[in-house]
Amino acid sequence: MKRLTTVQLETPPGESLLTITDQVKAAVKDSGVADGICIVFVPHTTAGLIVNSGSDPATAADIGSELRRLVPTRVDFQHTYDTPADAAGHIKVALTGTSVSLIVSGGELALGRSQSLMLAEFDGPRQRKVLVRVMADPA
C-alpha cells in the first residue's frame, strides 16, 4: 500500500507537455485505494499540470502556442534572476496551476475517455518531480 508516490521526469529543452496519465494510474493501483481522491502536485514554479486531450499532439501544440500568446517571452519582466523564458514560465504556471484533484473509483482514475493528465514544462530541460497522493474515502 503506497499512498505517496513520486514520479521523476526529465523534460526536453524549452516548453513541452508530457503525458503522465500512466504513471499516475500506476500510483493509484499501488495505493490499493478503491474509492477516494488522488491529488497530483508538482513542486515546481515553472512547470504545472493540465488535464486535457492527449490523443492528438496538435492539441498540446495549440495549448502551448496560446499560452505563449497570452504570456510572451519578453525583456521587461521584473524577475530577471534567471531567463526571460523562466520569468514567463512562472506566469504560465500561475495560469495552469500546480495541482489537480482526481476521483478514484473502483480502483481506477475516473478520467474522461479523452482526458489525459499532462505535466506542462515551461523552462526545460529539467529534472521534475510529480507527487501523487491517494486517499481512501472514509469507511
Added chain:
Amino acid sequence: MNSMVAQVRSLPALIREMVPVLDDTVRKTLDHKLCLSVKRLYVTGCGDSHHAALASELAFEALAGRPTEPMSALQFARYAAGYLPPTGPGTNLVIGVSVSGEVARTTEALRLARQAGASTLALTATPGSRLAEAAELVVLTTTPAFPDPPGVHTPRVRSYLASQLGLLLTAVRIGEVRGHLDWGAATAVRRDILALADAAQRTVDACDRAAAALAEEWRDAAEFVFVGGGPNYGTALFCAAKVLEASGDGAVGQDTEEWAHLQFFARTAATPTFFITAGGRDLSRAAEAAVAANAIGRRVVAVAPASASTLRDVATHRLPLAEGVPEMFSPLLAAIPGELFAAYRAEVLGEPFFRPSGGGRAPGINRVRTSEMWDAIER
C-alpha cells in the same frame, strides 16, 4: 610560510566561496534587456586584468555565443573606442576589469566607451572606485580578506582568479538569457566552474613540490619565458608577470606561434621555457615548439595535463595540470604552476616581492593611476 604560496594554496577554497557569490551578483546586475541586445563584447584592462580578459575570450565566445575581443586598455581607449560599430543601444558591451578600480587607462577606456554609446560594465574589487563610477553597471569581485604578513606586499593571485570567475559567470549569464545555453546546459556549466575547485586542488598538490624543486634547480637562470596559446596566452603573460613581481627576474609571456617565430634569435640558449597548454587546439603547435626549444638548448617545462603526452614527452620537466578540464576553463588552473614557481623563485633568491625600495616603486614614476587621460590631453 611564503605568503605567495599561501595565496596559491588558498585558491581551491576561494573558488568554492566565490562562485555562488559572483553568480548571484552577475544575475542581479546584467538584466535581460542588455543580455538580449548585446551583439559583441570588448573586455579590457591592464596587467593581470588584461591577462584575465585574454583568458576569458574563448569562454565568452563558447558560452555567451557572442564575438568577444579582449584588448589592452590603451588599445581600446585610444584606438578602438572611436570605431565601435554603430549598431544601436546595448549592442556593444565593454567590460573594464581592474581590481583596484583606480588605474587610469581602464577608467579612460570605460569613459570613452560610454561616450561612444556602448554599455559599460566594471568588474572590480573596489566599490566606489573610479572605474565603478565610470561604468553603468558594476560586478564586485571582492575576495575575502587574506592578510599579508606585516611589511610584505604579496603578488596577487586571488584577485586574478576572482576576475576570471567574474568573467566566466558573466559569459554564462549572457549565454543563458540569450537562450544560447538552456537551463540544463547553464546549470551544468555553473557546476563545472564550481568543480574547478577540486581540479585546482589537484593541480596545487601535483605542482607544489615540483615547482619548489625547479626553482632551486634553476637558481642560475636569469630570465624566463612562458608560452601559451588560445586562452592560455593570457596565462603565459600572467605567469611572466608574477615572476617579475615576485623575484624581479626578466620574464616574458608569448603566444606559442610567436615564440616559434622569434625566440631563436635570443642570446641565452638555456633560458627556462614553460609551455602551457590544456591539451586543446594549441597542443600540436606547443609540442612542435617544444621540440624546437630543446634543439636550441632551452630548458623546457611542460605545463599540461598528463594526457598531453606529445608535449610532455619532449619536455625535460613537467608541472602537471589536472585532467579533464575544458580548455575554456583551463586558465583558472594553468596559472597555478607558474604562480608557485614565481613564489619559490623569490624565496630561493631571498628576494623581497616587488622590490619595495626600487626606483620603479617611487611615487609618480609608473603613473598607473595618475596617467593623463584622453579628455585632458584633448583639452
